[in-house]
Amino acid sequence: METGSTKQRILEEALGLFSLKGFDAVSVEQIAAAVGIKAPSLYKHYKSKQAIFDAIFVQMQHRYDAQAAAMELHLSNAGCDGEQFAGIAAADLTRRVQALVRFSLHDEFVSRFRRLMTLEQFRTPELAALYTQRYVTRILSYHEELFRGLIARGELRGADPRAMAWQYVSPVLVLLSICDRQPEWEDAAMKELEAHVRQFQAVYEGGK
Amino acid sequence: METGSTKQRILEEALGLFSLKGFDAVSVEQIAAAVGIKAPSLYKHYKSKQAIFDAIFVQMQHRYDAQAAAMELHLSNAGCDGEQFAGIAAADLTRRVQALVRFSLHDEFVSRFRRLMTLEQFRTPELAALYTQRYVTRILSYHEELFRGLIARGELRGADPRAMAWQYVSPVLVLLSICDRQPEWEDAAMKELEAHVRQFQAVYEGGK
DNA sequence: GTCTATATCCAGATAGAC
DNA sequence: GTCTATCTGGATATAGAC
Numbered sequence: 001m002e003t004g005s006t007k008q009r010i011l012e013e014a015l016g017l018f019s020l021k022g023f024d025a026v027s028v029e030q031i032a033a034a035v036g037i038k039a040p041s042l043y044k045h046y047k048s049k050q051a052i053f054d055a056i057f058v059q060m061q062h063r064y065d066a067q068a069a070a071m072e073l074h075l076s077n078a079g080c081d082g083e084q085f086a087g088i089a090a091a092d093l094t095r096r097v098q099a100l101v102r103f104s105l106h107d108e109f110v111s112r113f114r115r116l117m118t119l120e121q122f123r124t125p126e127l128a129a130l131y132t133q134r135y136v137t138r139i140l141s142y143h144e145e146l147f148r149g150l151i152a153r154g155e156l157r158g159a160d161p162r163a164m165a166w167q168y169v170s171p172v173l174v175l176l177s178i179c180d181r182q183p184e185w186e187d188a189a190m191k192e193l194e195a196h197v198r199q200f201q202a203v204y205e206g207g208k
Numbered sequence: 209m210e211t212g213s214t215k216q217r218i219l220e221e222a223l224g225l226f227s228l229k230g231f232d233a234v235s236v237e238q239i240a241a242a243v244g245i246k247a248p249s250l251y252k253h254y255k256s257k258q259a260i261f262d263a264i265f266v267q268m269q270h271r272y273d274a275q276a277a278a279m280e281l282h283l284s285n286a287g288c289d290g291e292q293f294a295g296i297a298a299a300d301l302t303r304r305v306q307a308l309v310r311f312s313l314h315d316e317f318v319s320r321f322r323r324l325m326t327l328e329q330f331r332t333p334e335l336a337a338l339y340t341q342r343y344v345t346r347i348l349s350y351h352e353e354l355f356r357g358l359i360a361r362g363e364l365r366g367a368d369p370r371a372m373a374w375q376y377v378s379p380v381l382v383l384l385s386i387c388d389r390q391p392e393w394e395d396a397a398m399k400e401l402e403a404h405v406r407q408f409q410a411v412y413e414g415g416k
Numbered sequence: 417g418t419c420t421a422t423a424t425c426c427a428g429a430t431a432g433a434c
Numbered sequence: 435g436t437c438t439a440t441c442t443g444g445a446t447a448t449a450g451a452c
Contacts (some may be wrong), residue, residue, distance in 0.1 A: 166404050181339060193369060196371050
């Protein structure tokens with residue numbers, strides 16, 4: 001019942017509503033009702049509806065940074081020297097991508113924030129760039145460097161590592177977007193994902 | 209200046225605004241201003257803001273059907289007997305996908321409608337299903353059957369045609385979505401697309 | 417911190433003159 | 435078909451009691 005709890009619940013309920021209907025379609029009164037208070041009380045915690053939206057982004061950035069540190073340790077410097085790929089066999093790719101997808105789908109904050117970004121991506125060039133960077137470019141670049149390293153070490157058949165990254169990553173992104181709008185697809189999506197990874201490995205595994 | 213012209217201009221201006229900001233964020237007055245009339249005059253052409261939205265969908269369905277008849281002649285019955293693939297060499301795939309992407313990006317009605325769908329996809333299960341069906345499933349199924357036929361005819365290396373379709377189609381969809389939010393990416397996207405098709409052909413071309 | 421009451425604004429939509 | 439004037443409802447946000 002303390003301040004922090006209500007303040008946090010406002011963020012969570014607002015994100016839940018924003019991610020379904022978009023910022024404009026959600027009223028402050030709806031957010032307040034979801035929290036269990038009246039709309040005017042909400043203004044004791046945030047000075048405006050926009051401030052709630054902004055706070056969601058700040059919190060998401062913190063979570064993203066923490067997650068990046070934990071799961072994607074080498075995301076930004078994957079291509080420095082190749083040393084960080086020691087011990088990463090091609091067979092590990094399956095586990096890695098499955099873990100990433102499951103987390104992206106099941107973490108409420110992450111999946112809701114992604115849907116919110118999907119709904120607001122055309123608002124400003126900054127949001128558009130953030131979307132592409134976070135949900136495409138970084139993942140793509142990471143895999144490109146990963147494949148480049150695996151090819152160099154002879155664990156994958158030689159080929160254009162960037163094109164390989166597109167082939168590998170894109171189906172995952174598309175399946176994620178399908179599950180975002182149709183959660184009932186999840187089981188089917190995981191099967192498609194499995195077949196996709198199997199096919200990818202069959203094509204590229206066993207270099208030299 | 210006749211009725212039909214104004215009525216059509218309302219649809220086009222409304223679609224342009226909806227596709228940028230979403231249905232809720234656009235006011236009837238904004239639409240009217242874009243057309244060059246006052247808001248009340250607009251109600252002589254459509255009985256409500258929602259009616260404009262619905263009319264956009266009806267018109268898009270007509271365009272989609274016409275386009276499907278012209279460009280994707282065999283989309284819905286591609287797998288019937290394999291006969292319709294006569295004369296389709298693997299090399300034709302590049303031209304086909306490039307034509308599809310260019311059309312999807314440059315046709316104002318098609319690209320704006322796709323952005324509108326992106327913004328409204330979470331509204332109802334029907335819109336979600338329509339989005340997946342139109343922008344993923346149909347394209348995917350078409351290519352799956354196409355590859356199945358090409359493999360049977362020995363023009364592509366034998367493999368899982370569905371997984372091949374995911375690998376082939378997904379990068380195209382992701383690049384499209386990037387260009388939708390960041391049009392300045394188009395040149396880069398076409399280059400990525402070219403490399404993607406080249407890589408796909410290098411991997412799968414030459415069956416038997 | 418929460419409430420009721422209210423101020424202010426703006427949106428969708430209608431009435432009726434021209 | 436277009437306009438001005440207006441109705442009505444709902445939204446953000448504030449004031450002030452408890």
